[in-house]
Amino acid sequence: METILTVNHLTKKFGYLTAVKDLSFTIEKGNVYGILGPNGSGKSTTLGIILNVVNRTSGEFSWFDGSTTTHDALKKVGAIIERPNFYPYMDAIQNLRLVCKIKDVPETKIQEKLELVGLWDRRNSKFKTYSLGMKQRMAIASALLNDPEILILDEPTNGLDPQGIHQIREIIKTIANQGTTILLASHLLDEVEKVCSHVIILRKGENLYSGPVDSMLASHGFFELRSTDLDQLQTLLEKSASFGKIEVFNGTLTAYLKEEMDAESLNKMLFEKGIILSHLVKRKESLEEQFLTLTKNQ
Amino acid sequence: MLRLLQIEFIKLWNNRASKVLIISYFVLLTSIALIAAIKFDIGPVEFHLADQGIFNFPYIWHFNTFVTALFKLFLAIVIVSMMSNEYSNKTIKQNLIDGLSKKEFITSKVLTVISFALISTIFVFVVSMILGLAYSDYNEMSIIFSDLEFLPAFFIKLVGFFSFCLFLGILVKRSAFALGFLILWTIFEQVVFGLLGWKVMSWEAAKAVKRFFPLESMSNLIKEPFTRLSAVQNIGQQIGEDMKFDYHVYWYEFFIVIIWTAIFIYLSYALLKKRDL
Numbered sequence: 248m249e250t251i252l253t254v255n256h257l258t259k260k261f262g263y264l265t266a267v268k269d270l271s272f273t274i275e276k277g278n279v280y281g282i283l284g285p286n287g288s289g290k291s292t293t294l295g296i297i298l299n300v301v302n303r304t305s306g307e308f309s310w311f312d313g314s315t316t317t318h319d320a321l322k323k324v325g326a327i328i329e330r331p332n333f334y335p336y337m338d339a340i341q342n343l344r345l346v347c348k349i350k351d352v353p354e355t356k357i358q359e360k361l362e363l364v365g366l367w368d369r370r371n372s373k374f375k376t377y378s379l380g381m382k383q384r385m386a387i388a389s390a391l392l393n394d395p396e397i398l399i400l401d402e403p404t405n406g407l408d409p410q411g412i413h414q415i416r417e418i419i420k421t422i423a424n425q426g427t428t429i430l431l432a433s434h435l436l437d438e439v440e441k442v443c444s445h446v447i448i449l450r451k452g453e454n455l456y457s458g459p460v461d462s463m464l465a466s467h468g469f470f471e472l473r474s475t476d477l478d479q480l481q482t483l484l485e486k487s488a489s490f491g492k493i494e495v496f497n498g499t500l501t502a503y504l505k506e507e508m509d510a511e512s513l514n515k516m517l518f519e520k521g522i523i524l525s526h527l528v529k530r531k532e533s534l535e536e537q538f539l540t541l542t543k544n545q
Numbered sequence: 546m547l548r549l550l551q552i553e554f555i556k557l558w559n560n561r562a563s564k565v566l567i568i569s570y571f572v573l574l575t576s577i578a579l580i581a582a583i584k585f586d587i588g589p590v591e592f593h594l595a596d597q598g599i600f601n602f603p604y605i606w607h608f609n610t611f612v613t614a615l616f617k618l619f620l621a622i623v624i625v626s627m628m629s630n631e632y633s634n635k636t637i638k639q640n641l642i643d644g645l646s647k648k649e650f651i652t653s654k655v656l657t658v659i660s661f662a663l664i665s666t667i668f669v670f671v672v673s674m675i676l677g678l679a680y681s682d683y684n685e686m687s688i689i690f691s692d693l694e695f696l697p698a699f700f701i702k703l704v705g706f707f708s709f710c711l712f713l714g715i716l717v718k719r720s721a722f723a724l725g726f727l728i729l730w731t732i733f734e735q736v737v738f739g740l741l742g743w744k745v746m747s748w749e750a751a752k753a754v755k756r757f758f759p760l761e762s763m764s765n766l767i768k769e770p771f772t773r774l775s776a777v778q779n780i781g782q783q784i785g786e787d788m789k790f791d792y793h794v795y796w797y798e799f800f801i802v803i804i805w806t807a808i809f810i811y812l813s814y815a816l817l818k819k820r821d822l
Binding site: 295298317322326337341344 | 548551555556559635636640641643644645646649818819821822
């Protein structure tokens with residue numbers, strides 16, 4: 248698989264504070280990555296370093312197997328960091344023309360990208376007259392101008408209203424479906440869960456986990472069960488070697504699996520034992536639960 | 546190189562304040578021709594400034610480069626704000642993320658500074674040439690094209706001054722404060738000169754040291770031209786004052802300003818490279 252970005256033992260210190268500590272990960276082409284972590288965990292600093300605006304203290308990173316210099320590589324990258332920064336006195340077209348000049352790409356894509364984010368009608372308004380949501384969409388249009396190999400988004404929905412958040416997510420999904428690699432930093436877990444296939448979890452600048460979302464925890468998921476005779480169900484399941492912890496809450500029994508088992512065979516087994524279920528769901532822990540477990544363990 | 550200039554041009558030309566200042570600057574440069582129209586008619590006393598020899602070749606090269614250099618403050622404002630606005634709008638960060646290297650960023654600013662200085666020099670050359678041809682008492686080729694060293698001096702003076710402004714813009718990051726700092730620095734040079742002459746060394750030695758100060762070395766390139774006027778010289782002779790005055794431009798004066806320019810550009814780059822954005 249083609250590697251887009253390799254980060255090796257990256258460290259950044261701001262005086263006494265270590266914002267990023269010995270961080271290593273790789274980004275492969277075609278995946279959607281999420282960088283997760285609470286506020287102040289070093290997400291933005293990491294992105295700042297790979298985007299050449301923050302100086303690293305030690306460690307290395309290389310774009311596209313190190314075949315180009317960082318600033319040439321950045322011409323093939325689309326990135327939005329924190330707040331959208333454009334020249335307030337220029338309109339959308341003028342600002343995007345400037346970006347085209349910097350990225351050294353023709354100006355032919357401006358209309359297409361502004362239409363994609365729904366700003367073509369406002370193309371002649373000055374940037375300072377835009378709402379935050381529009382500014383953020385404008386930033387996405389700008390990041391897409393060069394049809395980037397990878398799109399880097401840092402908290403893209405921060406500070407937006409629900410409608411704005413929805414619009415941005417739809418745009419991200421559209422872009423992800425086109426096969427663009429995406430690196431999304433966020434502290435909103437459901438956001439990452441909805442779009443990402445891989446995650447990198449940071450806490451206090453340290454890498455807690457990096458890999459596919461599915462194999463984040465060695466967990467086989469859990470069943471949510473309801474039946475008229477809950478007590479009998481509970482005793483039965485406690486005897487089974489397949490189950491670990493069993494909880495009863497609000498008339499629902501939650502049984503955590505110790506080994507792989509599908510819902511069908513559980514249903515069959517219980518039915519043969521004379522227990523009829525009124526509710527059966529097999530679930531995996533949500534990213535939030537997994538994240539909290541992971542950060543708690545360390 | 547053209548790409549970097551175009552980038553800077555888009556940024557400057559779409560900013561209304563910069564556009565107005567740049568246009569006013571060049572209008573003012575042209576308006577030096579209006580001096581020719583200064584005429585007093587008070588009864589028997591008739592005074593026409595253009596007849597006093599200020600537009601005579603080669604004196605006009607000295608006079609016009611000196612006077613137009615006073616207008617450089619207009620462009621100084623444009624340059625300081627074009628640099629500090631990149632910080633206050635955080636667009637410098639976006640520029641770098643979009644794939645401009647820090648070196649290219651500084652280069653684009655320096656190229657703009659050089660273009661400003663070059664266009665100003667050409668402007669002054671053309672305006673002076675026209676004024677001279679219209680009013681000069683001497684029109685021989687050899688006289689017209691003597692003392693031309695004032696033009697390169699003018700160019701170097703502007704490049705040096707604008708590089709200083711550029712550096713202040715990066716250092717202070719706020720245009721108003723950077724301009725304040727510029728004024729403060731002007732006073733600071735004079736205070737240091739005063740202290741040196743008063744306490745540390747002789748006034749002669751202090752004057753020699755002063756020539757190495759950045760702003761002083763720039764203004765020293767083109768010395769004031771008024772005492773060179775024949776009218777003024779005449780008055781001087783009448784009151785018995787010897788006004789012998791060395792107005793030439795020397796190579797070492799060029800050298801000092803060029804060194805300062807290099808220092809300011811390098812410091813701007815070093816500062817940008819070191820800072821986290």
